[in-house]
Amino acid sequence: MLRKLFIPLLICTFSYGNGEVLNDSLYLHHHVATIRRTETNRAQFRQSLKKIGEYLAIESMSELETATTNIETPLGTAPHLVCTEEPVLVTILRAGMPLLEGVQEVYPNATVGFFAMARNEKTFVPEVGYIGVPDVQDKCVILVDTMVGTAGSANAAIEDLKKRGAKKIIFLCVMISSEGFENLDPQVKVIAAAVDPILNEKKYLVPGLGDAGDRSYGPKK
Numbered sequence: 001m002l003r004k005l006f007i008p009l010l011i012c013t014f015s016y017g018n019g020e021v022l023n024d025s026l027y028l029h030h031h032v033a034t035i036r037r038t039e040t041n042r043a044q045f046r047q048s049l050k051k052i053g054e055y056l057a058i059e060s061m062s063e064l065e066t067a068t069t070n071i072e073t074p075l076g077t078a079p080h081l082v083c084t085e086e087p088v089l090v091t092i093l094r095a096g097m098p099l100l101e102g103v104q105e106v107y108p109n110a111t112v113g114f115f116a117m118a119r120n121e122k123t124f125v126p127e128v129g130y131i132g133v134p135d136v137q138d139k140c141v142i143l144v145d146t147m148v149g150t151a152g153s154a155n156a157a158i159e160d161l162k163k164r165g166a167k168k169i170i171f172l173c174v175m176i177s178s179e180g181f182e183n184l185d186p187q188v189k190v191i192a193a194a195v196d197p198i199l200n201e202k203k204y205l206v207p208g209l210g211d212a213g214d215r216s217y218g219p220k221k
Ligand code: PRP
Pocket: 092, 093, 094, 095, 096, 117, 118, 119, 124, 126, 145, 146, 147, 148, 149, 150, 151, 152, 153, 154, 180, 203, 211, 212, 213, 214
């Protein structure tokens, strides 16, 4: 009985403040299940993140400016809705990298920026090691990171991007905690693949997937 009730709730996209959780795609469920699974190896893990990135990026296109354009074909004219702005892509190292690769499949010519950040393991506050971001003044930025726990890392990147004059920020992430959703800058549109209910004492998502950076590239020493 519980199972019958749970499945329809599981397979539906739902809104969460200014965010959207794309819960109705079996394709996404397949790849999110793959990255959650303990046995998934590093190559499969990055490959599924890339697939999720591509899917989230396709969804993000509806947030961009569009115009109807008449396309000349060899036999006539066809009206099409096309994107008229090229977003700037920005990711947070390390775990954002495989996701970014998928996003680049959709926006192959976009300029790309990087924040090197790691959460301090005691305070959970992100420490920034390096920022390399192209011009974002008056541009739409698509920020990409795999996990959101406290939202400290995402908010630090968002604050910096706002100071640089970004016109609009769309945040693509795979897994976000309910707490992270509440803490995220409400001006930012969030598109996520899954929301997890628990942040444990080490600020890891539960059930989550462990450490996405380590699972993508190996543990840090
Ligand atoms: C993870 C993740 C996010 C951050 C989320 O990175 O990729 O960037 O933690 O946590 P928060 O929402 O509480 O700030 P981590 O610091 O583990 O670095 P890594 O990607 O190099 O492993």
